[in-house]
Amino acid sequence: MAMTEPPLVVITDSDLPGDEPERILRSAGLRVRRASCRRAEEVAEAARDATALLVQWAPITAPVLDRLDRLRFVSRLGIGYDMIDLAGATARGIAVANTPDYCVEEVAAHTIAMVMALARRLPGLDRAVRGGRWSATGDGAGALRPSRATVAVIGFGRIGSLVAAHAAALGFRVVVHDPHVDEAAVRAAGHKPSQLEEALAVADIVTLHVPLTDLTRHLLNGETIARMRPGARIVNTCRGELIDETALAGALASGHIAAAALDVFEQEPLPAASPLRDAPGVLLTPHAAWYSPDSLQELPRRAARQIVDFLQGRPVPSIVNPEYATARTGGSA
Structure with a gap:
């Protein structure tokens, strides 16, 4: 019997130092691919076989989502999520979570x-x-x-x-x-x-x-x-x-x-x-309000851990579109 590959998580972009997300995701048995996406086309190519995305600023548009057939979850490195087409993700049954309390x-x-x-x-x-x-x-x-x-x-x-x-x-x-x-x-x-x-x-x-x-x-x-x-x-x-x-x-x-x-x-x-x-x-000031050494450590850790929680069936309280579940199940959450 052929072995099933573990789910793939693509880190579309991140200017944060260190490899904490990779360490957390791989320790949970997930595959990880780090990219440097700035344009929608780059995201669609880098994440074509991804089950989950870890996103900082890369645009996650409706046309991108149409090309990501396996995608189930998007975790945002930060509080705002305006770079993600939330309505588009919801309609496709894709959960989106931010990291609301790290800073x-x-x-x-x-x-x-x-x-x-x-x-x-x-x-x-x-x-x-x-x-x-x-x-x-x-x-x-x-x-x-x-x-x-x-x-x-x-x-x-x-x-x-x-x-x-x-x-x-x-x-x-x-x-x-x-x-x-x-x-x-x-x-x-x-x-x-x-x-x-x-x-x-x-x-x-x-x-x-x-x-x-x-x-x-x-x-x-x-x-x-x-x-x-x-x-x-x-x-x-x-x-x-x-x-x-x-x-x-x-x-x-x-x-x-x-x-x-x-x-x-x-x-x-x-x-x-x-x-x-x-x-x-x-x-x-240079978009620095979020920063302290403590918040810098917490942000990638929390954003990665909620991917693990979601894929392992645990609750993720920071999901911002809970109605995604209705679309995924065809109308019955």
Whole structure:
């Protein structure tokens, strides 16, 4: 009798150091192939016989999925999964899981650091001292007292709720907008639930914590930014495409938006010609909010282990499309 080959897991792409995913997958008896895919065609070729994928940034589109007849599971190296056609995967009975909690503390801490840097005008004060000036009232103009300032947290998931708690602990008034969270849960946490328009209108600082979807792409655009109060500040540690960067650069140049702290961008690395590089009052970091040595170890480990769990029939709580099972079983989960 011919021996059946173990399932194949293809790591489509990863810029993380080390071989922890391979070690975990092979120790579970799985075959592993590591690729360096950046385009859909590369994914379709590299993963043609894969049962599972480990994906960082490679595009997993519907045409790609059509060519992967054996595929049952996709594990994302990270929290967002906008590079995966979720509806397409669901329709084909393919489960998709993210890695939702490997860096919650890090992103929340990075966000609060950015909030406080903008509230206390730290980037401008630093540049002023380096430039030979020494004027707290001049270069620190617009500094906020937390107890008299409002932070609008847009998105109240794992990270957004922790950011809200941290901001409240620092004395800020916190308003929260998240149409997918019961308002009673927001109130129970001590914050004020709010519609998006109201949150933008009252906030001194707006921080974004929502997934990137067709509905949230350019959530902050020329129109919504114009609704914000003059002198407001924006923080984004979530997805760059949530903000129309051209509109933001214009609002910074006009002074309508006093400052912005950005860790994510519409194109990464941030292009040399981006107007954000020279816009006044901008603090930039290189998509680093997720990082600590601890999170760097946890991310590939958790993403690989959930592949093992799925293929061995154990529950995977981080599956983001549980309805995939109905499609796979032809209508009865």
